[in-house]
Amino acid sequence: MAKKAYALRINEDVLAALQRWADDDLRSVNQQIEYLLRDALVKAGRVKLVQRTVTEIEELDR
Numbered sequence: 001m002a003k004k005a006y007a008l009r010i011n012e013d014v015l016a017a018l019q020r021w022a023d024d025d026l027r028s029v030n031q032q033i034e035y036l037l038r039d040a041l042v043k044a045g046r047v048k049l050v051q052r053t054v055t056e057i058e059e060l061d062r
């Protein structure tokens with residue numbers, strides 16, 4: 001998926017709150033904003049969630 005840069009004007013207090021939330025979730029502020037927007041779009045029925053993240057674990061050769 002290609003990413004596109006987008007300048008965002010945001011209130012300092014809102015940005016500070018997002019930074020704290022992102023820190024709690026171990027994300028960057030950019031990732032947190034994208035996560036929140038994607039979640040809002042799905043909940044509003046604007047897009048369908050079609051991709052899931054799968055983690056595969058492989059044993060290490062020792």
